[in-house]
Amino acid sequence: MSKPKIGIFGMTGCAGEQIVILNCEDELMDILKVLDIRSFHTAMSKNDEKCNLDIAFVEGALVQPEEEISLKEIRKRSRLLIALGTCAVWGGVAAMKNEVSRQRLKDIVYGSPGRIFKSIPAQPLHSFVKVDFSISGCPIEKEQFLQAVASLVHGDIPVLPKYAVCTECKINENTCLLLEKSELCLGPITVAGCNARCANCGIPCSGCRGPVEEANIASEVEILKEKGFTLGDINNQLRTFAGPAEAIQTHLAKR
Amino acid sequence: MQIVKLPKQNLDKFIKSLSKFGQIYAPIKKDANTSLFSKIEDSSQIDLGYNRTLLPPKKYFLPPIDTMFKFSAEAGYEEMEHDLNEKSILLGVHSCDIHGLRILDLVFSGRYVDNYYFTGRKNTSIIGVSCIPDDMCFCRSMGTDFVENGFDLFLSDIDQSYLVRIATSLGDDMVRASQSLFKEVGKEEIEEHKKKSNEMQKHFKIDLELYNLPEILDLEYESKTWEEIGEKCLSCGSCSMVCPTCYCYDVFDELSLDGKTGERKRRWDSCLFKDYALVAGGTNFRSERSARVKNRYFHKHRGFVAQYGKPSCVGCGRCIQSCPAKINIVEVITKIRSDAYV
Ligand code: SF4
Ligand code: SF4
Ligand code: SF4
Ligand code: SF4
Ligand code: SF4
Numbered sequence: 001m002s003k004p005k006i007g008i009f010g011m012t013g014c015a016g017e018q019i020v021i022l023n024c025e026d027e028l029m030d031i032l033k034v035l036d037i038r039s040f041h042t043a044m045s046k047n048d049e050k051c052n053l054d055i056a057f058v059e060g061a062l063v064q065p066e067e068e069i070s071l072k073e074i075r076k077r078s079r080l081l082i083a084l085g086t087c088a089v090w091g092g093v094a095a096m097k098n099e100v101s102r103q104r105l106k107d108i109v110y111g112s113p114g115r116i117f118k119s120i121p122a123q124p125l126h127s128f129v130k131v132d133f134s135i136s137g138c139p140i141e142k143e144q145f146l147q148a149v150a151s152l153v154h155g156d157i158p159v160l161p162k163y164a165v166c167t168e169c170k171i172n173e174n175t176c177l178l179l180e181k182s183e184l185c186l187g188p189i190t191v192a193g194c195n196a197r198c199a200n201c202g203i204p205c206s207g208c209r210g211p212v213e214e215a216n217i218a219s220e221v222e223i224l225k226e227k228g229f230t231l232g233d234i235n236n237q238l239r240t241f242a243g244p245a246e247a248i249q250t251h252l253a254k255r
Numbered sequence: 256m257q258i259v260k261l262p263k264q265n266l267d268k269f270i271k272s273l274s275k276f277g278q279i280y281a282p283i284k285k286d287a288n289t290s291l292f293s294k295i296e297d298s299s300q301i302d303l304g305y306n307r308t309l310l311p312p313k314k315y316f317l318p319p320i321d322t323m324f325k326f327s328a329e330a331g332y333e334e335m336e337h338d339l340n341e342k343s344i345l346l347g348v349h350s351c352d353i354h355g356l357r358i359l360d361l362v363f364s365g366r367y368v369d370n371y372y373f374t375g376r377k378n379t380s381i382i383g384v385s386c387i388p389d390d391m392c393f394c395r396s397m398g399t400d401f402v403e404n405g406f407d408l409f410l411s412d413i414d415q416s417y418l419v420r421i422a423t424s425l426g427d428d429m430v431r432a433s434q435s436l437f438k439e440v441g442k443e444e445i446e447e448h449k450k451k452s453n454e455m456q457k458h459f460k461i462d463l464e465l466y467n468l469p470e471i472l473d474l475e476y477e478s479k480t481w482e483e484i485g486e487k488c489l490s491c492g493s494c495s496m497v498c499p500t501c502y503c504y505d506v507f508d509e510l511s512l513d514g515k516t517g518e519r520k521r522r523w524d525s526c527l528f529k530d531y532a533l534v535a536g537g538t539n540f541r542s543e544r545s546a547r548v549k550n551r552y553f554h555k556h557r558g559f560v561a562q563y564g565k566p567s568c569v570g571c572g573r574c575i576q577s578c579p580a581k582i583n584i585v586e587v588i589t590k591i592r593s594d595a596y597v
Binding site: 031033147151159162163166167170171173174175178179188212213215219220222 | 285310486
């Protein structure tokens with residue numbers, strides 16, 4: 001069996017996913033044994049921009065019109081397209097203030113130089129192209145990436161846990177920050193996979209991996225309101241990593 | 256059953272002598288809010304007066320995630336190695352949790368014996384300890400506030416000492432190994448023990464009525480209550496993780512990068528999870544959250560009763576304590592019961 005030809009691409013993001021891949025130091029040689037990496041600008045100087053790919057891993061959100069063109073190019077070249085990281089899957093932090101106009105945001109952030117480039121409200125990849133599989137996380141978890149590669153090489157679509165961070169948090173026997181300490185924890189509606197990284201350290205989950213399927217935002221909001229948080233605080237937290245997610249948009253539209 | 260007295264000042268010496276019988280696991284305080292069962296290196300960590308541990312002792316026999324076997328294209332299956340001579344002692348188990356383990360024993364010893372579970376279980380002796388119920392305990396309703404079997408020793412706290420019930424020959428060996436630490440039970444201690452037993456009953460704040468419950472559940476299958484709690488439930492899975500009698504698990508393979516070798520694993524699952532009842536072809540026969548919540552109650556209080564003659568809930572209160580949406584099994588059942596009588 002010939003090695004699958006793959007590309008690793010970045011849209012707008014912090015390159016965190018690409019760094020996680022490069023940080024797989026002990027496994028990099030094994031990865032190269034099973035994948036034929038044709039394009040990986042962050043790590044290689046010779047990249048094939050045209051060849052057909054079996055798998056394209058794409059990081060980052062879309063915030064510039066040109067990115068839509070390059071994403072669609074990648075989609076056309078590749079049999080599978082996999083969204084890597086919360087920006088690619090949910091829009092990420094770049095989408096946190098999507099309700100404010102781009103012009104105003106550019107003025108605040110860049111001042112007059114902001115006038116020379118175009119910017120669109122940050123969106124996840126699936127708003128523009130078909131995404132075959134998503135690995136969320138800010139950044140992604142190395143183990144999930146490696147497991148996904150192993151499954152893909154084997155010809156399977158990876159299976160990642162779909163349950164909430166609370167499940168992992170309970171397994172780790174952490175004192176519940178939401179119930180025992182009344183902290184703003186998004187664990188009940190955030191998809192697991194990080195092994196409750198933050199709650200393990202006594203820090204509430206800020207939802208960096210994005211919502212679980214069928215997230216019960218209404219119930220979470222009720223619980224947090226009862227704990228004394230304002231709707232403003234809650235909404236800001238909900239918007240931080242996955243603002244464009246349908247469940248969150250539906251909640252925000254309700255007010 | 257023989258009962259002897261262990262003055263509390265001798266407890267530490269007794270625990271030290273127990274290490275001859277195996278590695279001790281016992282409750283410790285993780286922080287002000289949380290107790291958990293932990294491997295004990297230093298007996299001063301042990302807190303026998305704990306309220307409830309976050310996870311029940313099932314975590315030792317049905318670990319949250321467990322490798323069942325390894326496989327490879329060349330070598331086929333390779334069982335995980337277990338040291339069958341490795342003995343453990345689970346010290347400080349409350350009555351409800353001993354019942355919880357008995358329920359798991361029942362389930363895993365069925366037609367297809369689960370040796371993954373029994374390997375550790377068979378090599379573990381149980382030393383129970385009495386407790387004082389809090390406002391979430393309803394073991395009395397479930398008949399699990401005392402135990403008659405399923406332990407080697409049981410310690411009942413009577414302030415200055417423990418009354419130690421010896422239930423097995425192994426328990427007897429443990430006592431004999433440090434005979435000088437134990438005293439005969441006197442009249443005074445008998446009175447004290449009876450007083451404590453009566454006092455314990457006064458601590459219960461909640462009750463769950465079991466009479467006719469499976470039938471009432473059948474009649475209330477379409478009750479609106481299921482929809483109402485389905486609205487509140489977040490499918491977070493906490494209630495199943497912390498439950499001493501939830502035994503569902505999911506089996507999956509973890510492949511090595513070259514795709515030639517791998518490990519078959521299992522991890523705790525929950526009927527509250529959206530994909531729990533998802534089957535090939537994409538059909539999900541419990542895709543509604545309300546149906547999933549309902550399943551939790553029906554499994555514990557109807558399905559299990561039909562199969563094993565008793566509910567698979569021991570009234571430990573863990574699910575009440577850990578539900579972010581404050582869904583409370585006692586309130587839910589009480590509501591269903593009163594709906595049935597309206
Ligand atoms: S601390 Fe947060 S993640 Fe952990 S159980 Fe509580 S709500 Fe869930
Ligand atoms: S606990 Fe929450 S915020 Fe922390 S890494 Fe996990 S998903 Fe992200
Ligand atoms: S259902 Fe709740 S109270 Fe009953 S055994 Fe499970 S965790 Fe304990
Ligand atoms: S079906 Fe649900 S309630 Fe029953 S053991 Fe499994 S997880 Fe627990
Ligand atoms: S703990 Fe509560 S919210 Fe979480 S799954 Fe169980 S019933 Fe639902």
